Amino acid sequence: MPMRTASASATDQAFSQKAMLWIVFAGFFMQTLDTTIVNTALPAMARSLGEKPLDLKPVVVAYTLTMAMLTPASGWLADRFGTRRVYFSAILIFVIGSVFCATAHTLTQLVIARVLQGIGGSMLLPIGRLAVLRNIPGEQYIAALAFVSIAGQVGPIFGPVLGGWLVQSASWHWIFLINVPVGLVGLFAVHRYLPAGEVDAAPPFDWIGCGLLSLCMVTFSLALERGSVSSLSAALMAISIASALLYIPHARRHRTPLFRLALFREPNFSVGLVGNLVCRIGSGAVPFLLPLLFQLQLGYSPFHSGLMLLPVAISGTISKRWIVPLVNRFGYDIFLLVNTVIVGASIASFAAISPGWPLGLSIVQLAIFGAANSMQFAAMNGVTLKGLSREDAGSGNSLFSMVQMLAIGLGVTIGGGLVSLFSAKLGVAAPAYRLAFLSVGMITLASAMVFRRLDADLLNPKRTAVEAR
Missing domain, CATH: 1.10.287 (Helix Hairpins)
Incomplete structure (x- = not known):
């Protein structure tokens, strides 16, 4: 009997761990899906709300900016109130925000609802990672984290296509309503399988x-x-x-400041942070501008527009395995210098996409951008966080996450603003999109000059594990 009891206990523990990983996977998937699914639906949302498509920039920016502001507080909240309670609340807030988004009748209502969604979304990934860290044994942690990270790759693949299909088959409201059944299942699973987590005497939050x-x-x-x-x-x-x-x-x-000033004494952290901010502006503008270009200028349907973004996500997923051997061979400094040029040039090349442009060539352009951009994120992550001490690693990672989300919002704001500016100056939208892509491509190219300031002596790739995005 004792042997059976021990065996049953081990089986139950293994099942609970798998259930927890699926819970974290689902939460991360919802977050990444919601980040990408909206872009394809923007023209349909604009028509429904009586707005211009470019005026819907705040719908994207409000979500990413809210996540940037609240991500640093997620770890403190988990320590203060317990992992399960905070994760349950995050999913609940995210689902309520999704319902409010689907029922919004004005742009202002939609932006407020997106802020509410962002409050929940800001805690899904950090708290999920924390739950994995605290409940999965050390020898299984890397494999568990790798499994969870798959959601970050799958979400961008399905997001644009699913968003386009839902808009075309039903209405844009369903891009938010699909979160409801997933969230309800998640709430039950969190209550049933996620460990409560210890409530620590957390230091005062800054x-x-x-x-x-x-x-x-x-x-x-x-x-x-x-x-x-x-x-x-x-x-x-x-x-x-x-x-x-x-x-x-x-x-x-x-x-106990939110971010210690000592973080910036690590030279490559400061350079990497600035380089990330500048480089990701272009990368953040592309997912916003491309669906608008495809639908408003080329006349594609929402579903066709979503399909056109598949090469970006697929090539980005495939190229992740190339980054380590490339960095080991050429070093971070040379790799980032060359790859940044490729990313910037590929963004600028989208200016050539116009009616009559060969479909095959468009797919090649999108695939090159997706592959180079994915490797760029991985390399920039490794460069920025590599030299931080154990004491500063958590704080530095939080600041880095803030900058990432801020850059996405800035990319949307700057990219959309450039199209509006050039359209007003030229009187037509078609060349405005071309000039906007050229401009954000040049901004990305400028980040190559930032990465030239990296201290190559501190970037020995043989001692550095490149972090996944």
């Missing part, structure tokens, strides 16, 4: 520091969203700069 950096990001994004030089834009930019500068003395005085 709400002031978080507020200052959040104010900096929001006002900076709003200043760019204005799209013109005005007194309000200047005031917003001044507030953004002031809040960033105020964080410095605050971090020096605070016992």
Whole structure:
């Protein structure tokens, strides 16, 4: 009997661990799916709401900016209230936000609902990773994390296609409503299988520091969203700069600041952070601009538009296995310099896509961008986080995640703003898209100059494991 009991206990534990991994997988999948599924539906949403498609930039930016602001608090919340309780709340908030998105009748209502979605989405991946870290044995942790990361690859593959199909077959509201049944199953599974997690005496969270950096990001994004030089834009930019500068003395005085200033003494972390921000602006603009180009300028259906984005996701998934041997052979500095040029040039090449442009050539362009962009993310992650001490690794990763989400929002704001600006100047939209792609491609190319400042002596690839996106 004791042997049977022990065997049954081991079986139950293994089942619970698998169930937990599927829960985290589903949460990450919902987050990545929702990040990509909206872009294909923007023209249909604009018609339904009586808005111009480019005026729907806040629908994307509100979601990513909210996640950027709240991601650093996720770990503290898990320590303070328990992993299961926080993860359950995250899914619940995400589902409620999805319902509000589907029932929105105005752009303002939709943006508010997307903020609510972003509050839940900001906790799905960090808390999920934390649950895996705390409940999976060390020898199984890497395999478990690899399994969860598959969701980040599958979501972008299905997102645009599923979004286009739902818009074409039903209505844009269903891109949000599909989260409801998935979320309800997730809530039951979390309650049933996810360990509660210990409630620790977490140190006080740096709400002031978080507020200052959040104010900096929001006002900076709003200043760019204005799209013109005005007194309000200047005031917003001044507030953004002031809040960033105020964080410095605050971090020096605070016992446990949100991000220690010592992080920036690691030279490659600072360079990698700036390079990531600049490079990802172009990468963030592409998923927003391409569906608009396909549907509004080339006359593609939403489903056809979603299919056209498949080469990006598929080639990006395949190319992940190339990054380690390439970095080991050429080193981070040379690889990033060359690959950044490829990413920027491929973005600029989208300016050539127009009516009559060969379909096969478009697919090649998209595949090259997807492969180079995926490797770029992996290499930039490794460069930025490699030199951090154990003490700073968690804090540095949180700041890095904030910058990633901020860059996506900036890409949408800048890319859409350039199309609006050029359309107003030229009076027609077709060349405006071409100029916008050329511009964001040049911004990405500029990040190659940032990566030239990397300290190559600290980037021995033989001692560095390249991190997956």
